[in-house]
Amino acid sequence: MTEMPDELRRDVRLLGKMLGQVIAEQGGDDLLADVERLRKAVIAARRGETSSDEIAAMAADWEIDRAVEIARAFTCYFHLANLAEEHYRIRILRERDTGDHVLRESLAEAVHELGQERVAELVEGLELHPVLTAHPTEARRRAVVTAIQRISGRLTDYNAPGRGATERAEDTRRLLEEIDLLWRTAQLRNTKLDPLDEVRTAMAAFDETLFRVVPQVYRSLDAALSDATGTRPPLARPFIRYGSWIGGDRDGNPNVTSKVTRETIQIQSEHVLNALETACSRIARTLTAAAPFAPASPELRAALDAVVDAHPEIVSELATRSPQEPHRQWMLFVATRIAATRRRNLDLGYRAPAELLADLRLAQESLSQHAVRQAYGELQHLIWQVETFGFHLAELEVRQHSQVHAAALEELRAGGELSERTEEVLATIRVIAWIQERFGVTACSRYVVSFTRSAEDIAAVYELAGHALGSRGVVLDVVPLFESGEDLANSPRVLAGMVEIPQIQQRLADTGRRLEIMLGYSDSAKELGPAAATLRLYEAQEQLTAWAAEHDVKLRMFHGRGGALGRGGGPANRAVLAQAPGSVAGRFKVTEQGEVIFARYGHTEIARRHMEQVTNAVLMASSPTIGSRTAAAADRFRPLAEQVAAASEQAYRALTEAPGFPEWFALVSPLEEIGSLRLGSRPARRGLGAPRSLDDLRAIPWVFAWAQTRVNLPGWYGLGTGLASVGSLDELRAAYAEWPLFNALLDNAEMSLAKTDRSIAERYLALGGRKDFADQVLTEYDRTRALVLQVTGHRRLLENRKVLSRAVQLRDPYVDALSHLQLRALTALRTGDPSEHERDRLSTLLLLSVNGVAAGLQNTG
Template structure:
């Protein structure tokens, strides 16, 4: 099938590395075989006709109208099969690129030089003493969220992972001919299963499904990756890692909103929150038990060569007295191997903790750590490599994940609290919603009793407008539990432009709340504030929101210094560029000086979770890059340089922001815009994809304004139209408002924020296709809106190229440019299929059966375009 498609002579093909070309061709060829076997040669021939036509259209050899006619001539069932073919191809192409990236990372790691943006690079740049100093306060806190931006079913993800395993086997060096033939057969088998797996969900996810989906990232990647990060840092700090006590302290803490975020999601209840923590605990305790058992079974050091310390000997004697049936059996199986006996006993206790056997269970992770350190101290005297090798990895895992895996955070809208508080104060019968608010606080208390305050104490308040919104949560806690209220760190979330400006005033008001003052005293004057990227970008446009968020960071940093508060900013960023996405390490370096200070907390959303945490090597590289950036951003040299650039270009930035916001609002707030947007995009149909448990829209019916839309479907739908408007609209007008091109170029060269903003816009523009986009925009019957969008695209593209000095988009991003160019023709194919369905659904009088069949085609194409663009919401 699509292996032949790589013969077209675009820059993407000529620049493709041989290993990647081999894998893409192999997988494409095998997919072609499967399609021919299952759908017949005529289906494969139709796929090929469309593939060749979209490639020819890219060269200007065929009119897009010819493709429109071709697609319109197929029966809907045939169009659905063709859409499935291209969607499967994208899954396989993405897999091939992932394998190439992993190979590249490993090759770089064996070259004997320090990789850029690694932990070793940070130590090299800043010096060991400075890094050790920063380590004392270093905090990296990724928070997994269930925002519905992962378009693939879990079954599809699993099928892709099986193909991945077989591709690894096929490419393994030293394989004989028969082994290679068997690997090829197994690859075909798994690709066949991928082809037969339904791409669309038949039922809507509930919140606990989302919790279990996120657990796959922990089981398969995070648990193993975290100690590798610490080991990498320890090795960079000094020689002898694994033979001495570690210099690297654990600095990663994972959080989760999955099962805790109830803002706009009535499906997340107190019961769900309770069960979410229990599921997390089951997974982490199972992982800890397995790791401890594995280490214990390999720790066969004899007492003759590694005698137990007196302390460990005493602990074993106490254990025999308390649990003779358990320890005696271990001693029989492992005679004169005291460390092995002890760790097997520890593993038994971890298992007992999971099954709630109170006689044997650990009461806290600290108890488990004490037993592990007792083992380390005993081994260190005679077998230091055994003390600080794999056993140290287990210590780091316990320190990082505890018994709860990730801190579950609760989020709710300030208006919900206000309404609940009004009812509580009135003293009458409470509504179901208010009872649910109080039940949530009682569940937080239960979680803390069971797992400790570290498992769940942060309560995020969406759309915080005043300190009263924070005080409301504490008052509701009194109504829920009286004087037994749980530990609560209420986190204000500032999202709109006005709220971002008012943030320092709100924080000043918070200092008057007794419970806030108590928490500041208890935590060494720590406070957390969350900044919302999605809604601010939807309201102001990408350029104005970026600059408004930066100014908010500056103001909050100054406020914290004035009030002697150790502030941690929590960045609510999405995966797509229109929601604060882009390379995470560059985003860190673009923060306002002093706002990082060794602490970085950020949401990891939807498809980003699997993109970053789907494979251990990629996850490790991501975390190393972000940590490197946090360390560098926290150094005085980088901070001073960034501050100087920000001051120099402040007026220029405000010019850009003001003009871009006016242009953005002129479009998005125009009468009829929301209705037009619903017509030109698959916005209404996206809800049928069953991407997540959260409703896609506030309220019922078609959107009347942007306020009715959540940021995720707003961005998702624009990506489907190939316009990607949330990632760049208004920036061209903003840049045009500055009279000096030289000043814009200087800002791009010297100011990390301005550089990242333009580079992210360039990525978004590169994924925009003007000719395809024009066809979508025409569906709305508003030539004025369509013309505004296309003119701003042309303006933005032209000025971004002028300012960056690039002759074409992504000229300096070779890998990304190659990926975009490789995919573009095949995304075009799916876009034409989607346009056929969308046009008919919008303009024709259809029977219910016809509408259902076209909706299936539309949703399949949505799924495929998401896979091809690798961006959804």
Template structure:
């Protein structure tokens, strides 16, 4: 059974809870049965041999060379099957942990208690009156992106979800023996199907595939969770929730780059953007129609006990004139049930909106809200629970999602605009790329006419270097549509260290642009800018990038106060620690004082979307944690405390940033480094995983410098080597530059930013395996680079432990520590399989068939390691 050895090994450090052990053992046993049935007992025996060998290697009982020799004995096809086994195991182990987390969340949510980092906790800490005041400007704005970081096929994800459902059924309390036997049979059936499902994508995704994939998170989770979060706050603010009007307005808005982000992705066209919005609209209108029909059918209160208000009676009478057959049918089905009749009529109108039946369709979400509030106000006089219960949830859903679901944002590179503008001004024949820029602006105009300005108005300009980069978009919009140009909020994206430093100057220049002045006057002097975490970290290293971003936020906050601008900072954070990832709520609390101001907008991408929004309980917890952090970070008390810590440790931060950046650049800018990186990692092969529609790099061929390489494959490839370099490299040198260990420890205790920096580095170090990493680094034939990387790893690990006071990595993170321990040996197994393929592909000569099989082994192991480490890029 493939899980028992790890249980014994990890018990000495972190005991696995019984419920988790039960699920891991059950799923592992069933997977073992499937492997034996499909591949034979000899395949299961080989899987067990490798499992026991890597565990023994971790104990020092066998050498890594012995494991390498074992793996080399197998035919490639056998190695592929073994890699499939470990990959399937990781999917099942992740599922078992998710179920345990959900159970834990529910157990913590005890009656009368206040769960930490919840909305109720924020109300408890700040007081209901203070929270109600803060909620007036509270806004959470997650933006889903299609950046290619989800290694799993959608078919694999749905297979795992089916297994999840059966595991829930199996563990449900009060079930009889026959019911449990049937659930176990179904579990075995679904695990068997997971084993038979191809784990590698047969073809490349196109942008609309990515849109449809993201819709799964909306359909299965987000639509239901949002009103639950609002209800949680309403319950915390005062008694009587569900019988009175809510005390806080909706504060969650979703955005999307999927189908709108064309920076470096020629596959995203104006046609794609148009279709993306239509797909979103179809999903949200279907969901609203279903919810309205369900609620309408339950509103069976008769006119005797819940009489219609005069306003509702008049509205029903008016609809009889306009749509006599429909209203007659509803009246026949719902006699003397006016509210039921009305809601079912509203559902029919939503259906007509989806079909584009203009005789019955709503013209806007505001019209729908007016009809819902007509019913709500009518019920409020006699049936308050019906007015402010499920019907209020529906009102919240319309207020949050409208008819467009999520605001689609467009992003394009500043150089594309500059080239297009040059052609437009020249007045000659326009290139295909320039025509596409103008077509995109016209599509934005169409979206606004069809769905309203809220559906699509933000236009992000990557690599903004000057205010002229912003002005260029407005000039192109005038050329595309003249006086009918769409409403645009052009958002500058600052990514490099130099761009971050120059950002206040750029914003001052934007104030001179007439269209920006007009938008400031219209929006109450609101302005949005975006901060890029990925490219800044790739350029500067993790420590310097974190500290430079904080410094930029301080400067931008001061600039906004000086110019009377309500500045919102949009955080372009990746999923991995080397791209600004990590716990979102801690990231909020680590922001510069005044920079949050009740609003937090952040990208959610790749595997993060399904990790955070794949299950309603986890999604609700995540959203409450972030909302809690935004409320606390926006309070004067927390802001003052953070400001004092930042002032005290400013010189220390500068010292750490400078030294860490120098160390990082001395490696990444050294001659031959890009070529070495391509040799020691599966960088070149990642494109074959078909993770997304966006190319993995700028230009063709091997990267000549890191500028040619996008941040995601940079992080993903290092994770595969078990080095995780983007998450920690340079930090050790930075910490070593500070003479006083006590001062570093004080900064860790008192300054949230420094605390988060070291804790995130500790997580990255914990997922690093030095002994496995050495085997990858040796593939590059540069002993100097290998020695430099490993020396910095040793330095960083040692100093992080000294500063945090921990005796081992993740000592104070029991759950994460257990997760890493559970997976490490199995990731080792996949790493050895991957190394075999990499060595052969780098040095051997093969037939096309042999190369294809080795590539399959490599890519399957990449997929499995990503599942085991639970992150890609």
């Protein structure tokens, strides 16, 4: 067992005690007593002091409405426990950042390990491109997230050192007030999200975190590269570019229309221009250096004189407010122009970010002559923000299925009346052209084609653009998405055909022979199982890297990773280091989805740490020394990995492709009910009715539903059989120690196994009435768990991951409580004959427990 640190225990107990007080006040002492009875029972069960049957009987004994209230209580507890843990993580980050030593996985460590010259060289081509997606994996309502953020602020105040008794009493009162409100806030959404709701939710991460954190990351790199950052021109160049599929991804989501995409970019622009205006005004107000101590350069003075002629009323006011403060006057004028840009005042507003940057650099160059700290301090942060976010915030990417394009072209070539779907395809391309005209090509040019099978699927988009726009131009970077095992194997052949397309040849010429492709982790893992998918993706990267080198193409691989381990998730920095040698080359693009967005970007310090860790990994993975070491390990252990992959895939397919498996899976999990959670605007599956095969089911609910059953099958199934197929335990241990890919595979499986509970899983699996399937799953679990521990050398799961181990141990008993409540509802819905009213209440209990388990496990899909 991992001991909980005193500070974390104190916060968990404080928040838990306050929640208990609120529950007693609102629901009565008897409700609190029932909650405590269940809490103590599940803790006792973890110690072996009571049986799972006794807890199941307790859960079944309550009236449904009482069970619903108890489920609400445990769900609220998880939100508070997660918050306490986040605060502890932040305290630890601050304590480690003492300046006495280089922080692990930081930018300073990368410079220390690789050397300043090598990092400076890599920085020239460094690209980090996170892409936010709206895939439905965030189970919490936005109102709940906001309530938690308010509690977070109150907890910060409560724990601030030096608080007096009066202040502490007020802090306590305000904490109780916010926890009371969290308890009263409905955990479940009453209405389904539409795509613009998802866009506005994502804007919160930008408003509250990303805009401030990005320049801090650049500053960290600049400080690591050389001393005296802030008193010289920066050595760090802006290397982060955010992308977004939210409002642009229409693959399988009919709710994302051309109108939605147009509104999305306008919302994004409104937010970024507001942020730039606020930042510019703040800097202007602080630039109080008087002319005798920081005189304006001749160029700035001439610019101010020109403004007097063009906008005398504005400059007159500025001169009155800021006499003898030329830099302040100029920056206030720039802020006025940003505001005019937001209001679409074409006479005063900026036409493009380049114009704004020119004005900011004019101030910077003037200040650099007499006030160097003001030149390269906060003003440099603003310049970095403009360079990173432009006037569009994040590049909006469009995604559509290749079959939709094929059907549209068939209609267009036939020349008859066009269907609504085909008209929408053409309207989407016209909106891309409109975005480029208004915000520039960088705002929207990438068009991802899912299920790309041939170069013809890429050429189809260009042909459709011709139908949509005629002679009117649009810049399109069409990106193939390779998802299935067969498609990954065929990817080099598709690229060979792509470079023969005239429009691709033109883009290669225009971009210095840059090309982007996307690798899909979710569907490959669902098809092949975790071990085989991992190796197949690695091999595809190797082949594509070799192809790119042969054809003199700068290939950027876009990694479509999910949040959960069964969809390519896990620690992002470790994932980067596990990529095939040469495939990173200073460029890393990856999706960040659902709950992952708020886990990584919900707090500025955690966001900064995450971005530094990933950048560190990109730099390290791009080092020839590390690349050659990884290549040597890959060569040595490739036969072993292929043996593991082949055996694991065979075991995985033997289960998932067996007759009756999809129907059994729908019975043993809350798969059907997950759609009622209204997690997002995208449908949970293709088509209607129960899934007849796994192809009908999207990867997200596949992983989500298995997590709810406490089986977590997509994260480990088949790996045990794969490991058992290798005769030498010593070779497996050597592969784990020396090859980052194999290390990451086993570590991710270990995390997934640690969140699995065998005894509770057994109860879920029994609901399907197929003992053969249940025995198959449990036998493979036992085999995988035992062999993973043998290979890693760990005595227990997560032995070497203290923070994660503690998090799992903290939550496990309480997740157990919700699982038993969920099982009570699921059993009644699957095997009973409830009345319509009872079914409605059971569904509420089930969905509340689903929400709570998601909060407890801290991952959904």
